[in-house]
Amino acid sequence: MNIDFSPELEAFRAEVATFFATAPTPAIREAGRKTTSVFAPFQECMEWHKTLFEKGWAAPHWPKEYGGTGWSVEQRFIFAEEYRKADLPPLLPQSLGMVGPLLIDLGTEEQKQRYLPTILNGDDFWAQGYSEPGSGSDLASLSCRAEPDGDDYIINGSKIWTTYAHHANRMFMLVRTSTEGKKQQGITFLLLDRVDYPGMEIRPIVGLDGFPEQCEVFFDNVRVPQSGRVGEENDGWSVAKHLLKHERGGGSAASPTLVRYLERAREAAAIIASPFGGVLADDPVFQRDIGELEADVASLAHFEKLAISGHSIARDPSFPSMNKTINSELVQRASVIMNQVSGVGGLARQLEALRVGSNVEPLGSEFDLISMPLYLNSRATTIYAGSNEVQRDLIARTMAGA
Amino acid sequence: MHALWQGLELMDFSFSQEQEMLRDSVARYLDKNYDFDARQALVSSAAPWSAEVWNQFAELGLLALPFSEDQGGLGGSIGDCVAFAQSFGKHLVVEPYVSSIMLAGAAIAASDNTANLDWIEKLASGEAVAGFAYEEGAGTAHPGLIKMVAEPSGDGFVLSGEKRLVLAGADADILVVAARMGAAGPVALFLVGKDADGLNVSAYTTIDGRSAANIRFDAVAVGADAMLLADASEALEQIIAKAIIVQGAEAVGAMDALLSLTAEYAMTRKQFGTPIGTFQSIAHRLADMKIAYSKALATLTYTAALANSGAITARDISVFKGQLGKMGLAIGESAIQIHGGLGLTDELNIGHYHKRLLAFDAQFGDHSYHLRKLGQR
Ligand SMILES: Cc1cc2nc3c(=O)[nH]c(=O)nc-3n(C[C@H](O)[C@H](O)[C@H](O)COP(=O)(O)OP(=O)(O)OC[C@H]3O[C@@H](n4cnc5c(N)ncnc54)[C@H](O)[C@@H]3O)c2cc1C
Numbered sequence: 001m002n003i004d005f006s007p008e009l010e011a012f013r014a015e016v017a018t019f020f021a022t023a024p025t026p027a028i029r030e031a032g033r034k035t036t037s038v039f040a041p042f043q044e045c046m047e048w049h050k051t052l053f054e055k056g057w058a059a060p061h062w063p064k065e066y067g068g069t070g071w072s073v074e075q076r077f078i079f080a081e082e083y084r085k086a087d088l089p090p091l092l093p094q095s096l097g098m099v100g101p102l103l104i105d106l107g108t109e110e111q112k113q114r115y116l117p118t119i120l121n122g123d124d125f126w127a128q129g130y131s132e133p134g135s136g137s138d139l140a141s142l143s144c145r146a147e148p149d150g151d152d153y154i155i156n157g158s159k160i161w162t163t164y165a166h167h168a169n170r171m172f173m174l175v176r177t178s179t180e181g182k183k184q185q186g187i188t189f190l191l192l193d194r195v196d197y198p199g200m201e202i203r204p205i206v207g208l209d210g211f212p213e214q215c216e217v218f219f220d221n222v223r224v225p226q227s228g229r230v231g232e233e234n235d236g237w238s239v240a241k242h243l244l245k246h247e248r249g250g251g252s253a254a255s256p257t258l259v260r261y262l263e264r265a266r267e268a269a270a271i272i273a274s275p276f277g278g279v280l281a282d283d284p285v286f287q288r289d290i291g292e293l294e295a296d297v298a299s300l301a302h303f304e305k306l307a308i309s310g311h312s313i314a315r316d317p318s319f320p321s322m323n324k325t326i327n328s329e330l331v332q333r334a335s336v337i338m339n340q341v342s343g344v345g346g347l348a349r350q351l352e353a354l355r356v357g358s359n360v361e362p363l364g365s366e367f368d369l370i371s372m373p374l375y376l377n378s379r380a381t382t383i384y385a386g387s388n389e390v391q392r393d394l395i396a397r398t399m400a401g402a
Numbered sequence: 403m404h405a406l407w408q409g410l411e412l413m414d415f416s417f418s419q420e421q422e423m424l425r426d427s428v429a430r431y432l433d434k435n436y437d438f439d440a441r442q443a444l445v446s447s448a449a450p451w452s453a454e455v456w457n458q459f460a461e462l463g464l465l466a467l468p469f470s471e472d473q474g475g476l477g478g479s480i481g482d483c484v485a486f487a488q489s490f491g492k493h494l495v496v497e498p499y500v501s502s503i504m505l506a507g508a509a510i511a512a513s514d515n516t517a518n519l520d521w522i523e524k525l526a527s528g529e530a531v532a533g534f535a536y537e538e539g540a541g542t543a544h545p546g547l548i549k550m551v552a553e554p555s556g557d558g559f560v561l562s563g564e565k566r567l568v569l570a571g572a573d574a575d576i577l578v579v580a581a582r583m584g585a586a587g588p589v590a591l592f593l594v595g596k597d598a599d600g601l602n603v604s605a606y607t608t609i610d611g612r613s614a615a616n617i618r619f620d621a622v623a624v625g626a627d628a629m630l631l632a633d634a635s636e637a638l639e640q641i642i643a644k645a646i647i648v649q650g651a652e653a654v655g656a657m658d659a660l661l662s663l664t665a666e667y668a669m670t671r672k673q674f675g676t677p678i679g680t681f682q683s684i685a686h687r688l689a690d691m692k693i694a695y696s697k698a699l700a701t702l703t704y705t706a707a708l709a710n711s712g713a714i715t716a717r718d719i720s721v722f723k724g725q726l727g728k729m730g731l732a733i734g735e736s737a738i739q740i741h742g743g744l745g746l747t748d749e750l751n752i753g754h755y756h757k758r759l760l761a762f763d764a765q766f767g768d769h770s771y772h773l774r775k776l777g778q779r
Contacts, residue, residue: 136742138673161743206748208757214743275543275771285774343541344567344764348606348614363604363616364539364566372609372760376753379738380746387742389683 020086032088036373040089049122084256127165129173146175155219165215189236191228209373254327255301261334268367318398321391328381339375346372421485428486436493450613460528484706491655501569506532506578513630533574535565543767552581558625571615572605591630610757660737694729720772727769730759
């Protein structure tokens with residue numbers, strides 16, 4: 001057991017910090033500060049993705065031969081920490097964190113060559129088309145149908161909650177190709193090389209914060225090539241399960257984000273008056289609450305550091321579910337304390353001021369501007385990527401009979 | 403009756419017949435005219451609230467209700483207001499009832515200066531609306547926290563400082579303003595016209611659909627007659643306590659709606675071939691929601707009865723605000739979780755109820771403030 005604090009690593013930290021201090025445009029910085037969801041404002045986020053790509057830093061978690069950085073575990077963590085300190089918009093997970101790693105693992109040579117370069121350089125954004133109105137937690141019951149027809153499939157049905165489909169130019173999706181046997185058996189994993197096929201319609205859904213983030217996607221006799229299939233026909237469930245591992249964690253560290261949220265709460269509490277006198281940061285109740293959260297975030301950081309170092313903790317079959325549960329609930333708790341700090345300052349609905357580039361001054365502080373939308377959006381963290389009820393079932397199941 | 407109760411006089415927590423009639427007529431009107439779609443259309447329109455609904459509130463006597471009969475009101479009790487305010491919560495009413503009538507109106511009514519009493523008639527008839535400029539940020543939990551200053555000047559006063567979350571603040575005809583007489587003096591109340599020089603109004607809509615404003619007072623000059631009360635701390639505490647109870651009744655109405663909507667959803671939404679309400683984790687969440695709601699309803703009913711009898715203390719109000727604030731958030735968060743992705747949408751009413759509960763908690767000291775207050779000796 002040894003933790004590396006070598007001068008080389010400190011030099012690396014300085015290099016990263018310098019790049020983050022100089023490379024992002026003002027719009028990218030603004031987008032980072034105004035990120036109130038796991039999904040950062042799209043345009044600036046993709047612009048920043050491209051900047052990172054040019055530097056060679058877009059996908060630290062990818063294997064080096066596909067454009068990864070080849071960094072050590074420590075370097076990756078340092079990168080994540082500096083990223084958060086600089087309040088930069090996190091890159092979107094669907095392309096770099098989901099379909100990219102999946103194609104590296106399971107794609108055909110042709111699919112890899114065709115898609116990986118533009119995933120890496122940020123030219124493409126892929127939406128994830130899994131959930132349906134009738135199939136959320138019970139994803140395997142999905143019914144969006146694909147009928148083989150020559151070299152194509154013809155798709156009919158609909159998807160829902162498809163994040164940023166209205167910004168996407170590509171989409172990976174699960175379709176039903178058979179109703180025989182177990183429901184998991186008739187599912188196929190498809191790559192759509194465009195989202196403007198005739199018969200496809202994308203309708204954004206407005207969220208609690210007032211912005212469209214998820215979408216409904218409708219398919220009316222949409223003809224797509226079979227060459228977009230990953231894995232065998234009717235074997236899409238095992239492909240999806242493979243991808244889920246990437247979605248539920250292991251790939252990147254969440255604790256630096258949480259550290260930053262708590263820092264921002266502290267900064268705001270240092271200037272907001274406490275009803276018990278002085279500022280909120282001096283209030284013992286606040287100190288106790290934020291202290292407890294900081295300790296929990298520290299434990300998550302330890303857990304993540306062990307995991308990315310290849311510790312056996314990450315080989316536990318319930319690791320992805322534990323990681324997702326811990327992380328999602330901490331995001332919610334951090335957002336609760338942020339919102340509490342803002343208090344009535346968070347009650348103004350300020351859609352214009354939140355929009356990147358609007359040049360509309362917030363009514364109060366920038367912290368008050370983001371705390372409520374962040375709180376509202378983070379109600380989603382215990383619902384998406386497998387709800388926490390379902391995760392706890394999964395964790396319990398790995399213990400049964402152990 | 404159980405033997406244990408024999409010889410004891412039972413306390414009466416039921417609504418009177420008149421209260422039930424009032425409750426039912428407000429509920430009937432809102433059921434018919436204030437469904438969620440109509441409410442959302444209103445919130446996204448340019449109007450801060452519905453003039454028609456406001457007129458109807460006047461017709462129903464709601465606006466005149468809390469004012470005493472000798473001031474031209476109906477002499478209603480806090481229990482009367484609680485009787486109908488739950489349906490305000492159920493319908494997520496955005497009209498400024500509590501701020502204009504229960505807060506600003508009550509402050510004018512409490513004035514020892516008769517010069518301004520004719521405003522009561524205008525408020526009670528719906529002809530005018532008043533804003534209550536009290537909040538200064540961080541949930542201004544008690545009048546002692548007011549920083550805005552009134553300096554004597556000539557015959558009158560000059561007001562300087564900033565108020566936040568003044569409901570109806572941009573549309574009100576008059577503002578009732580709390581300000582301190584000099585940096586260390588008592589908190590006084592003033593009446594300021596909407597066109598006074600030096601008012602800097604930033605209007606916005608709250609997350610729960612109400613029209614509000616932050617208002618900066620840049621040396622706003624008012625005459626001597628504008629002073630409603632020279633030392634208003636005690637009156638303010640009493641007025642705010644009543645407003646908290648009525649807002650709490652609204653919150654309980656919202657909790658009630660969340661509970662029944664969520665229970666219904668859990669019994670109809672199927673995943674894995676069975677209603678999600680049959681999964682134990684969801685069933686237990688629903689059970690906890692019901693327990694929380696029942697406690698909130700009991701505390702509302704008991705506290706309203708205490709307030710009616712005049713025996714209410716600051717401690718009772720802290721129990722009320724702390725518990726209802728906390729339980730409202732717990733119920734709202736569970737309702738969203740049980741609705742899954744749907745609960746995160748603007749289109750569904752669930753999130754809007756939760757936003758009303760968030761607003762309830764944040765105003766006049768959040769649950770954390772009130773619970774700590776209780777723990778202090
Ligand atoms: C912000 C956000 C972004 C999303 N992005 C995407 C995306 O890009 N692509 C995509 O395909 N999907 C996306 N989703 C959809 C997400 O995966 C689903 O919302 C999720 O699977 C839950 O499904 P549901 O919403 O239908 O809820 P339901 O499955 O109906 O669940 C409702 C409630 O029942 C509970 N429940 C269900 N089954 C059980 C059980 N067996 N035991 C105990 N409790 C249970 C759930 O925990 C939940 O509380 C997104 C969702 C959100 C909120």
